[in-house]
Amino acid sequence: MGRIYRFICLILSMLVICACQSGHSSIPVVFTPSVFSKTGSKAGKSPARWWTGFQSQELNDLIDTAFTKNFDLESAWARLDQANALAKEAGALKLPSFSTRAGAARTRSNIKISPLSDTTAASYNTQYETSAAAAWEIDLWGRLSSTAQAARLDATAARHALSAIAISLAAEVSETWFSVLGNRQKLKLYFEQLKVNETYLKLVQLRFGQGLVSSLDVYQQRQRVAATRSLIPLTQARIKAGVNRLGLLTGFSVLPENLKNSKTDVFPDIPQLPNIGLPADLLNNRPDVTAALMAIKSADLKAFAAVCERFPSLQISASSGYRASNLSNLFENLIWDIIGNVSQILWDGGKRSAKIARHKAIVKEKMADYAKTVLVAFYEVEDAIMWEDRQQVYLERLDSQIKYAKMTLNEARLRYLNGLSDYLPVLTSLTSLQQLEQNRIDAKKNLLSRRIQLHRALAGTWTENLKRTSAK
Numbered sequence: 001m002g003r004i005y006r007f008i009c010l011i012l013s014m015l016v017i018c019a020c021q022s023g024h025s026s027i028p029v030v031f032t033p034s035v036f037s038k039t040g041s042k043a044g045k046s047p048a049r050w051w052t053g054f055q056s057q058e059l060n061d062l063i064d065t066a067f068t069k070n071f072d073l074e075s076a077w078a079r080l081d082q083a084n085a086l087a088k089e090a091g092a093l094k095l096p097s098f099s100t101r102a103g104a105a106r107t108r109s110n111i112k113i114s115p116l117s118d119t120t121a122a123s124y125n126t127q128y129e130t131s132a133a134a135a136w137e138i139d140l141w142g143r144l145s146s147t148a149q150a151a152r153l154d155a156t157a158a159r160h161a162l163s164a165i166a167i168s169l170a171a172e173v174s175e176t177w178f179s180v181l182g183n184r185q186k187l188k189l190y191f192e193q194l195k196v197n198e199t200y201l202k203l204v205q206l207r208f209g210q211g212l213v214s215s216l217d218v219y220q221q222r223q224r225v226a227a228t229r230s231l232i233p234l235t236q237a238r239i240k241a242g243v244n245r246l247g248l249l250t251g252f253s254v255l256p257e258n259l260k261n262s263k264t265d266v267f268p269d270i271p272q273l274p275n276i277g278l279p280a281d282l283l284n285n286r287p288d289v290t291a292a293l294m295a296i297k298s299a300d301l302k303a304f305a306a307v308c309e310r311f312p313s314l315q316i317s318a319s320s321g322y323r324a325s326n327l328s329n330l331f332e333n334l335i336w337d338i339i340g341n342v343s344q345i346l347w348d349g350g351k352r353s354a355k356i357a358r359h360k361a362i363v364k365e366k367m368a369d370y371a372k373t374v375l376v377a378f379y380e381v382e383d384a385i386m387w388e389d390r391q392q393v394y395l396e397r398l399d400s401q402i403k404y405a406k407m408t409l410n411e412a413r414l415r416y417l418n419g420l421s422d423y424l425p426v427l428t429s430l431t432s433l434q435q436l437e438q439n440r441i442d443a444k445k446n447l448l449s450r451r452i453q454l455h456r457a458l459a460g461t462w463t464e465n466l467k468r469t470s471a472k
Helices: 002-022 050-054 057-069 071-092 143-209 215-249 279-285 287-308 327-332 351-417 424-458
Strands: 097-112 120-138 313-324 334-343
Touching: 050 057, 050 143, 057 071, 057 143, 057 215, 071 143, 143 215, 143 287, 143 424, 215 424, 279 287, 279 351, 287 351, 351 424
Parallel strands: none
Antiparallel strands: 097 120, 120 313, 313 334
């Protein structure tokens, strides 16, 4: 009894030491503000699939197609499959394994017929065997359970990483689509401005023919016409590149005709600022934050499993079968055995200690990654709020500037026609107005971009309903 008691005490002591050395890491505390600089309007709650708030069926179709055919998303689904398979594989290590075996062997040997003679005769021996075996490693210290749980957490992290890719994909498709619309607007504007510039050129040429102005005015306006015309080819290229980009994002080598030949060039109205919510809610809505948290827990469990490798392992195996030299007598001779093995590595040159140190360092790395991810999430929301607010103010002031630029051009043109000034004020005012009109398209597009970035930063839980529907 004394030996059994001491053995039990030794086992319990090892369990306590193993638990102490695992030291499950606490989640790093990151300062979070109580509120964002803007909370939005509760009445301005946007739909879960926020892009539908722009009321663009073409955009909705593009994003739905991207969720089905995008290759980055398909790769993420494949990585999730791998993670789930690894989790199943790790979980199977806790269960017994069973195997069966059947075989036949025939051997030939030479036997001396007589001790006084070198003559030999061939002897044949046939052996038939069938058996079943089971093996099981008892999870004394929780190493196998920890490994299996870590693999499940890795699979959960992979699912959240997939959600993060889907969120980014929706934002990128939206950004690209609005960029195409903006360039279409610019192309339309360039043709309108070219027509205006050609009209001014005719006016200047008429006055030059009448001897009222010098040839310098004609050259200056011709330069303005050429400058406007030079903007057209690159804008056409940007439209084509944007459409190609949409084809890449949606998994098409060639975008469908209804989208490739779309003439839509009007920006949608920006919905009311959505309810931003509280910073504490953001952590639950950001899949990258959740994935980083899962990575900490998984790394901690792997560190615990590495510590448990220092302690003895217990394997139990059993086998049962039949063996005979004649196939008809195979099932008459039952053979069985049960074996229990306790193994312990006494010295490995520091290999396990180094493995433990490596896993603990990984835990620290994942904790730092998590803290950074949380901070990035807060700052992305704050930046998006700030940029949208300032972009809106800029757009309003740009409209005011355009109004006065039109008034300036009108006054300069009248003074020129009345011979009160040369053509330079007209040219300067015309160039300034046309540049402001171009800037306004960029400003409106950037305002939409800021709203997209806000939705991207807020993330959301809509990706939980994302299904793998690709037929590839």
